[in-house]
Amino acid sequence: MSSMEELLAGWNEKFRPHADGAQLPPHHPHCLACGPDNPHGHHLTVHRRGEEVHATHVFDERHVGAPGIAHGGAVATVFDDLFGFLLYLTGGPAVTRKLEVLYDSPVILGTTYDLAARVTRTEGRKLFMEADMKQLGGSRVASASALFLSVDVTHFNQGMPR
Numbered sequence: 001m002s003s004m005e006e007l008l009a010g011w012n013e014k015f016r017p018h019a020d021g022a023q024l025p026p027h028h029p030h031c032l033a034c035g036p037d038n039p040h041g042h043h044l045t046v047h048r049r050g051e052e053v054h055a056t057h058v059f060d061e062r063h064v065g066a067p068g069i070a071h072g073g074a075v076a077t078v079f080d081d082l083f084g085f086l087l088y089l090t091g092g093p094a095v096t097r098k099l100e101v102l103y104d105s106p107v108i109l110g111t112t113y114d115l116a117a118r119v120t121r122t123e124g125r126k127l128f129m130e131a132d133m134k135q136l137g138g139s140r141v142a143s144a145s146a147l148f149l150s151v152d153v154t155h156f157n158q159g160m161p162r
C-alpha cells in the first residue's frame with residue numbers, strides 16, 4: 001500500500017465524530033509525535049474532553065536539549081501535533097500555518113506533564129487554537145497558539161514520491 005493509500009484508508013474513521021472521553025486516532029502510524037510505529041517519536045496518546053483534547057507526556061533522552069531539559073523544538077513538536085488532534089473535533093484536515101510557543105520554565109526530562117488544547121475561533125478556512133502544558137496538578141511550564149488552515153486531501157499529494 002502506498003503512503004497516500006495508507007493515509008486515505010483511515011480517513012473516514014479518523015474524521016468521524018468521536019465521543020467525549022474517547023481516545024483519538026494517531027494522524028498516521030509514522031507521525032513524529034503520535035505514530036505508534038515511529039521509533040524516534042513521542043508516541044502521544046490523546047483523548048477528547050468536551051471541546052478540548054488532552055494528553056499527558058514524559059520527554060526522554062531522545063528529546064534532550066540542555067542536559068536534563070527538553071529541547072524547545074521537541075516541545076513545539078508536541079504542541080503542533082496536539083493541535084492536529086483538534087481537527088478530529090472540527091471535522092476535516094488542516095495544516096499549521098503559524099505556531100508560537102511561550103516557554104515559561106524548563107521542561108524537565110522524566111517528568112509527567114499535562115497538555116490541553118482548544119479551538120478559540122474559526123474564520124472561513126482559519127482555525128485559531130491555544131494550548132498549555134502544566135506540571136501534574138501544578139503550574140504552567142509552556143503555552144502555544146497556532147493558526148491552522150483547512151486543506152483538502154490533495155494537499156497531502158505534495159509529500160508523495162514522484
Ligand SMILES: CCCCCCCCCC(=O)SCCNC(=O)CCNC(=O)[C@H](O)C(C)(C)COP(=O)(O)OP(=O)(O)OC[C@H]1O[C@@H](n2cnc3c(N)ncnc32)[C@H](O)[C@@H]1OP(=O)(O)O
Pocket residue numbers: 014027028080081083084087093094095096097098124125126147149151
Ligand atoms: C490526517 C490529518 C493530518 C494532520 C496532521 C497534523 C500534524 C500536525 C500539524 C503539522 O505539522 S502540519 C505540517 C506543517 N505545515 C505545513 O506544512 C503547511 C505548509 N504551508 C502550506 O501548505 C500553505 O501555506 C497553506 C496550505 C498553509 C496555506 O496556503 P493557501 O494557499 O491554501 O492559503 P493562503 O496563503 O491563500 O491563505 C489562506 C487565508 O489565510 C490567511 N492567512 C495566511 N497566513 C496567515 C497568517 N499568518 N495570519 C493570518 N491569516 C493568514 C490568508 O490571508 C488567507 O485569508 P483569506 O482567505 O481571508 O484571503
